[in-house]
Amino acid sequence: MTVTVHPAAALAGRPALPADKSVAHRAALFAAIADGESEIVGFSDAADPQSTVACLRALGVAFEERPDVLGADGTPSLFVRGRGLDGLSAPDGPLDCGNSGTTMRLLAGLLAGRPFTTTLVGDASLSGRPMGRIARPLGQMGARIGMTDGHAPLVVEGAPLSSITYRLPVASAQVKSAVLLAGLSASGTTTVVEPVATRDHTERMLGLDVLVRGGERHVSVDGGTTVRARQWVVPRDVSAAAFFLVAGSIAEAATIQLSGVGLNPTRSGVLDVLRAMGADVRVSNERERGGEPLGDLRVEAPGGLVGVEIGGAIVPNLIDEIPVLAVAAACAQGRTVIRDAEELRVKETDRIEAIADVLRAMGADVQERPDGLVIEGGRGLKGAEVDARDDHRIAMSAAVAALVADGPTTIHGAEAAAVSFPGFWDALESVAAGSVEAG
Structure with a gap:
């Protein structure tokens, strides 16, 4: 065009x-692993968040628009029947993340502790972006992440995970969020240390503990934390x-x-x-x-x-x-x-x-x-x-x-x-x- x-x-x-794409991605992911039905008000129709929804559907999560329930801007709310972490099911084929790095990196963290193997693919642009930055910490936790020269497709072999304290070598909210999502499945408390603050939607939306020590942010999540169903406003x-x-x-x-x-x-x-x-x-x-x-x-x-x-x-x-x-x-x-x-x-x-x-x-x-x-x-x-x-x-x-x-x-x-x-x-x-x- x-x-x-x-x-x-x-x-x-x-x-x-x-x-907001960043909030929409996370609202869909958190609603998918919540303990009941959530409502997302003002969900994005942009291609990237829709890729997240498509991948979650392939993992067994049901999404439904209800035309009779409209947000303040007149758009239908999106209702999500959460399955909990243990309710996600192995997909029939690769999960297509499209052009969305957020979809691929956050899903890798979410799936790292699941008892099945998932392949994450994307378009040519996404397949050229660095994925070693998430494979390293997830590997330290016990997951096995297969890549080609540090790039997608990603093969995520879920495994029992152990908690870690991980200091971000590069400022990245996506890496931080991937580690914290993996931490939900890990034993103990997983902490991400940020020398430079990045966008904090994940910790806000999950209500995680944040401590500031020596100018660095320490964001922690306990393994087994339950995400409660709720209304999310984007x-x-x-x-x-x-x-x-x-x-x-x-x-x-x-x-x-x-x-x-x-x-x-x-x-x-x-x-x-x-x-x-x-x-x-x-x-x-x-x-x-x-x-x-x-x-x-x-x-x-x-x-x-x-x-x-x-x-x-x-x-x-x-x-x-x-x-x-x-x-x-x-x-x-x-x-x-x-x-x-x-x-x-x-x-x-x-x-x-x-x-x-x-x-x-x-x-x-x-x-x-x-x-x-x-x-x-x-x-x-x-x-x-x-x-x-x-x-x-x-x-x-x-x-x-x-x-x-x-x-x-x-x-x-x-x-x-x-x-x-x-x-x-x-x-x-x-x-x-x-x-x-x-x-």
């Missing part, structure tokens, strides 16, 4: 955002909101409002960075649902951004938002340095290289570093023909840049946006009327 985005003089509206995705926050911050004129956005402090670093750049982003109606904080956001064109340095402990907090923040940097005055983001090299594509190529094609001054980018802002962008590389965040970041470019920009591989934001192109059109043309 090819989409051409034309520049827009002004942006305004209330775009519909998708449900907020709107702050990573999806980021595209509109940046668009509103670089436009000549803008007033964009975003409702019910997740404001988990381990996910909201994009707000801090944009404000440091001079963006006018306001939060109102803050509340908490299902253990997750959320609120309503409003962004208005600030009349100009300035370059900043992005690095250190905040990077895991906004790793998914760095491509679109690079767009903001290209439009800002002065230099922006992005460092400590080498994890972007092993996402759906090499996102450092991919966003650099997009911005350079559009006339920006961008230099790649092994762990990030140096962007000299303020040169003005021009329309171009760019390739999303089958990466949803690159496709959407290119679209945001196109809104302020001189001339139209054609984005190849635009269908990738559906991985996390199926309604993105309609949402973009809703705030930039007449700017989006599908081809």
Whole structure:
């Protein structure tokens, strides 16, 4: 799919955002192993969480939408008949995780202590992402994880597990969550030590103990812990909101409002960075649902951004938002340095290289570093023909840049946006009327 985005003089509206993928994945997984029927309000229709649901169905878990039970946004609730950990059954064939690293890594942890063997497969992109980072701790616990040169397909041979204390060598909420899920099946108490805090949805949603010692977070789970059936509420995705926050911050004129956005402090670093750049982003109606904080956001064109340095402990907090923040940097005055983001090299594509190529094609001054980018802002962008590389965040970041470019920009591989934001192109059109043309 090819989409051409034309520049827009002004942006305004209330775009519909998708449900938070990270929370949706976990809600489905936790409901599946709970002790009864759970309700998930506002579940995501994006491809990645749907891959999790499909895999759990293959493990014997029943999911049902009930059209007569609607959430506040009008979407049907998803009801899940939990089977408990011991109720999961061996699948008839490989579990297809699609493009979802979260699905594959968290399922590997969940299945590591089950008394059967499961093969986890994915698409070409997922099959190129590193899986040794979960195989090592799960192997230390007693599971046997088969791989090919550190990559999927994963063959998970379940076995009786022993608890461990595992210090994360790389900041990764997926690795942390995989170990904690395996810990549910292990004897004793399993602890994950985080030198750098990562998104904390798993521990929030499971109500796990967290201690901070010497600046490090220690997250623990007791083997045999029962997950109770409950209602889960999935907020709107702050990573999806980021595209509109940046668009509103670089436009000549803008007033964009975003409702019910997740404001988990381990996910909201994009707000801090944009404000440091001079963006006018306001939060109102803050509340908490299902253990997750959320609120309503409003962004208005600030009349100009300035370059900043992005690095250190905040990077895991906004790793998914760095491509679109690079767009903001290209439009800002002065230099922006992005460092400590080498994890972007092993996402759906090499996102450092991919966003650099997009911005350079559009006339920006961008230099790649092994762990990030140096962007000299303020040169003005021009329309171009760019390739999303089958990466949803690159496709959407290119679209945001196109809104302020001189001339139209054609984005190849635009269908990738559906991985996390199926309604993105309609949402973009809703705030930039007449700017989006599908081809």
